[in-house]
Amino acid sequence: xNNLINKEFQKINPLLKEAKNVLIAxxxxxxxxxxxxxxxxxxxxxxxxxxxxxxxxxETPPYLSFLPGxxxxxxxxxxxxxxxxxCLDYGDFNRLRLPFQFSEEKIITFDHHLESNQKGRIKIIxxxxxSTSEMIYLWLSDLGVEIDKDIATCLLTGIIYDTGxxxxxxxxxxxxxxxxxLISKGISLEKISRQVLTLGKPLTRSKIWSEVLARITLDHKxxxxxxxxxxxxxxKYQVFPSDLDGISSxxxxxxxxxxxxxxxxxxxxxxxxSLRTEPYKEKNxxxxxQSLGGNGHSFAAGFQQEGSIEEVLKRIYNLID
Numbered sequence: 001x002n003n004l005i006n007k008e009f010q011k012i013n014p015l016l017k018e019a020k021n022v023l024i025a026x027x028x029x030x031x032x033x034x035x036x037x038x039x040x041x042x043x044x045x046x047x048x049x050x051x052x053x054x055x056x057x058x059e060t061p062p063y064l065s066f067l068p069g070x071x072x073x074x075x076x077x078x079x080x081x082x083x084x085x086x087c088l089d090y091g092d093f094n095r096l097r098l099p100f101q102f103s104e105e106k107i108i109t110f111d112h113h114l115e116s117n118q119k120g121r122i123k124i125i126x127x128x129x130x131s132t133s134e135m136i137y138l139w140l141s142d143l144g145v146e147i148d149k150d151i152a153t154c155l156l157t158g159i160i161y162d163t164g165x166x167x168x169x170x171x172x173x174x175x176x177x178x179x180x181x182l183i184s185k186g187i188s189l190e191k192i193s194r195q196v197l198t199l200g201k202p203l204t205r206s207k208i209w210s211e212v213l214a215r216i217t218l219d220h221k222x223x224x225x226x227x228x229x230x231x232x233x234x235x236k237y238q239v240f241p242s243d244l245d246g247i248s249s250x251x252x253x254x255x256x257x258x259x260x261x262x263x264x265x266x267x268x269x270x271x272x273x274s275l276r277t278e279p280y281k282e283k284n285x286x287x288x289x290q291s292l293g294g295n296g297h298s299f300a301a302g303f304q305q306e307g308s309i310e311e312v313l314k315r316i317y318n319l320i321d
Contacts, residue, residue, distance in 0.1 A: 008124045009142045012108055015122075016048065016143075019083035025055045026088045027095035029272075031245055032064060032196045034089045036158030037110070037132040039069045041086060043151045044140040053077060057097035061245065066195060067157060068150040084108060089132035091295045093117050110135045112162075112170075114286065116295040127297060130170040133158025137178050152185035153192070160189075161196045164249055169279050169299065197246065208237045212247055218256055222320045225254055226261040228309045231268050248300075252276035258283040261316060263309050271312045275301045288319050 024041050026034035035056065042054045054073045064070060077099060085106050090096050091113035107120035112129040129135055133155040140147060147155075159179060163171045166179075183189055208229065215227045229244070244264060252260040259277040266272050273292070275285040277299050285301045292315065294303025305312045 005124060005126065005138070006142065008122060009139050011122050012139070013143070015084060015108070016045075016050070020051060021082050022050050022052045023055055023077070023082045023085045024052055024088065025085065025090075025096050025098060027090040027092075028057045028097050030056050030060065032061075032161030033131045033133055033158035035060065035064050035067065035070075035073075036154045036156075036161070037088045037136045038073070039067055040133060040151045040154035040158070041088065041136050041140070042069055042072065043148070043154065044136070044143070044145045047145050048143075057099075063195065063243075063245075064157070067154055069154070082106060086110065087118070087120065088136070089113070090118070091116055093119050110139070113297060114295055128170065128172075130168070130172065130175040131159045131162035133162070134175055134178055137182070147181065147185065149185045149187065152182040153187050156182040156187055156189070157192050157196055160193055161245075165193055165197050170297070205239060205243045208233065208239050208243065209247060209250075211237075212251075212262070216251060216254065218254070220256070222317065223258040224261060224320065225251060225257040225259075226263070226313070226316075227251055228263040228313075229265065230309060231265040234264075234266070248274035248276050252278070259285050263312060265309055269307055271305050271307060271309060273303045273305065273312065273316075275303075288316065291319050292316075 022045055024038050026038045038054045038056065042052050045052050055077055056073055056075060058075060060073050085102060087096055087107055087109045089111055104119050105121045109118045109120040109123040110132055111118055111125050112127055112132050112135060114127050115125050118125060124135065126135060137155050156179065159175065163175065211233060212227045212229060216225060218225045248262040251262055258281045259275055262274045264272045275289055277283045277285050286296060286298060289296055289301035289303045292303035292305055294301060296302050
């Protein structure tokens with residue numbers, strides 16, 4: 001752990017001593033790293049006798065219901081009497097959908113997205129880390145919190161998901177050392193990997209994935225590959241947003257393109273886009289995402305736009321060199 005992040009950790013510790021009620025929040029449409037880091041931190045802070053509420057706006061992915069503490073997650077909160085608010089893994093502050101006014105002095109951010117409009121009295125932003133779950137592991141360990149089986153299960157889930165099963169470039173020697181320690185708590189690496197990296201059991205999920213794969217289009221001239229789902233598709237198959245987790249990464253594994261794009265019309269004329277690439281492809285997808293009001297990592301970025309699938313795709317074409 002480098003000295004700079006250690007110094008940032010030390011700034012948090014005095015604030016904990018003065019706190020009693022703590023909110024732990026992450027972004028809408030949460031992935032396994034968001035859920036895993038929120039629950040891992042929740043377990044850790046409760047070891048310190050703090051009163052905590054884990055909060056995720058909207059629907060929480062059902063496929064992560066195996067995580068300990070899953071039923072503690074709140075999707076709505078009706079009060080704002082918090083001494084501290086931990087905001088995790090969100091990139092764009094608007095994605096937190098926090099339902100009340102609050103002082104930024106109460107906010108502590110942990111994030112491995114690129115620096116954007118994150119907020120907080122203390123902001124620990126480390127894009128080189130594999131996941132926010134990895135960051136939470138280091139801070140809890142620095143605090144002297146016991147990384148028990150519950151915490152280890154949550155954090156390992158986040159790390160496995162955000163590294164794509166340790167395939168992504170962000171998987172470092174530090175990541176693997178942490179994973180080794182987490183596994184030593186008695187967790188099955190195979191079981192968690194199967195839970196978060198496979199299609200899962202629901203037939204409807206498999207059907208909608210096949211729909212996406214059938215629509216894959218490779219544009220040789222622009223050197224990118226894309227697919228999409230319309231709002232009508234989502235209604236037809238009655239799927240949750242979490243049922244689409246992993247599709248972007250799967251599309252990106254198809255060779256012959258410098259980057260991949262997956263578009264979902266999650267509401268009528270509201271489209272969410274996911275961009276993926278790999279280091280050797282030397283494509284800057286962040287520029288594309290930021291031009292559309294989004295952000296992300298060097299090799300995984302996203303955005304939201306109003307309009308139809310066709311209109312958003314046309315905007316993408318206009319941005320590609």
